[in-house]
Amino acid sequence: MTAIESFTGDANPYGGGDPYADYRTADFPFTRYADLADRRLGAGVIAANDEFFAERENLLVPGRAEFDPEHFGHKGKIMDGWETRRRRGASAGHPWPTTGDHDWALVRLGAPGVIRGIVVDTAHFRGNYPQAVSVEATSVPGSPSPEELLGGDVKWTTIVPRTAVGGHAANGFEVTAEQRFTHLRINQHPDGGIARLRVYGEVVPDPGWLAVLGTFDVVALENGGRVEDASDLFYSPAANTIRPGRSRKMDDGWETRRRRDQGNDWIRYRLVAQSRIRAIEIDTAYLKGNSAGWASVSVKDGEDGAWREILPRTRLQPDTDHRFVLPEPAVGTHARIDIFPDGGISRLRLFGSLTEQGASGLAARHQELGG
Template identity: 35%
Template sequence: MSVNVVDLSEFDTSIRSRFTDVIGSKLGGRVESCSDEFFAEAANLLAPKMPIRDKTRYTYQGAWYDGWETRRHNPEETDWVIIKVGVASARIIGCEIDTAFFDGNQAPAISVEGVFAETVPGPDAEWETVISKTDCLPTQRQFFVRKDGLSEEYYNYVRLSMYPDGGIARFRLYGTPVPVFPTSLSTVIDLAHVSNGGVAISCSDERFGTVDNLLLPGRGIDMSDGWETTRSRHAGYEDWVVVKLGARGKVSKVVIDTAFFRGNFPDKIRLEAIDAANDVSALEADAKWTVVVPNHKASPDLEHEFEVNLDYPVSHVKLFSIPDGGIKRLRVYATRV
């Protein structure tokens, strides 16, 4: 599948704000196998933090790199790594390849393929092209978007190949999770959860922690995997994030978790909701949001639970951190309509 190469600003606007990194280790993505990882482990590709470099550090194999690096002189066409998607399955729109600090030993080109399989597939599986072979540059982030848009097929395993060998620091693969909803519409589920199709589509700020963290499973490991904003300096300021739910639903309970935020949690929290089309511009243009959870004094390191019992469906929620601060998770429990 041919791709467009785009810059960071365009990728953030058109891809990262609308889709999910479906292979991230925070979501449960994991490396299953690879052709080679002599110099640096393939699992580093999925690490949530930005890559680093320590030129004074060496291992038995050679210079230490924070990424995936294979031997030289690969006799095969490619080196490859097979990755389990972190959700049940996903349709794919684009990817980020970061060759940070790989300068002269970077992967010259990459491709991405996918398959849906009941067991871990091998290199001889019936792989389908998701991102066609594309050249890579040294020591920089590169963003590739499918020209045909979101893939028609959905996959639970992907294979990243590099031609013929070399190093890649990070790999992000964006798409839409294909949720497996309960058969009964009366079942209450978390419609904000990323595995159920929830996605954060816009926000006021994410200086210290990104908004996609709000929708991850579990309560995280520390402040690094939550949403945290810049300290505000203006009276009346409010930080916010808009979340598109995985399906329209009638909300019965909301949980706003400030786990690990002990001196930088919000002073107050609020949640609003709306039933609207999936159009960010329409939502921001005089949208009539309904207050679901009114301004509530927040506490540190706590799951704040609110029984709301809406008798009408909503498609989006808007979480406020007042005036700023850090929030770990947002749960929106509802029945689908």
């Protein structure tokens, strides 16, 4: 595992020009996983003890934080993040906050899962970022209220201990807890501002819910599917193809650079578990002059299984939702879509149900992870 670079201290005051010119970041290995705190999955910041300067909801906004040096309001500088007021001590004799003083926000993950890493991004918070952060996690079924989460009977696990962070930087933390979590509590010590929170990990769905559904999308991110690899990520991430809902704009799908050879582009997926696929949906929404020309879909059963084509190379139309019913169900644990020669698709849906082996394996993992 690559060592995670850390950042400490203030960034220089903003000097004009590109506000990201002196932004500090690193290539964190865990960012290959899905963001479990993605608003598009249904994540939300459900409570915070203070949000005087900037709203807690900004933490989960997609995309990087924006900065307008001229934007001020009645309470002060308008920041694109979550920012609390300055803490004070108890008296004139001791005007400083105590070591235990801190601000907090409660985050509901969009999809429960095992967390592999967290990025606490303090972009544009140069002299007003927290001195340190810590993160706790818990697993609570259903839709608990903030009051229920803060009750004394909820067990919280520290997944990021109190750690110094830097201003105007992407502060990354590897997480090693092999547990299924549903909610986070992010703490900033003693106060300050955080621009974005990203929580990378593997979705672990509720097997009971999937069993009731019967037929569902077995490659969908929210159901536990994930992208393992792709031939090209030049314009947009391959994981966009298994996000909830239809694409709303061109970069909400997967698009590759223009090929100048005789090859083709592809994405390889791991399904939620061994599944029996009955129908395929390939959507090219908002991809008009750059959609894939043709596509084929293959599956394999097990890591060492052989790939078997279940949808032969088929012509695709731009900005169109294509649906295919398979003549017979296809059993597999992995899937692959090949597009010819290049271009993009916005979504891939593989509708089916878990096999008996897949259902028992998913139930065992759910129980092992404390679900």
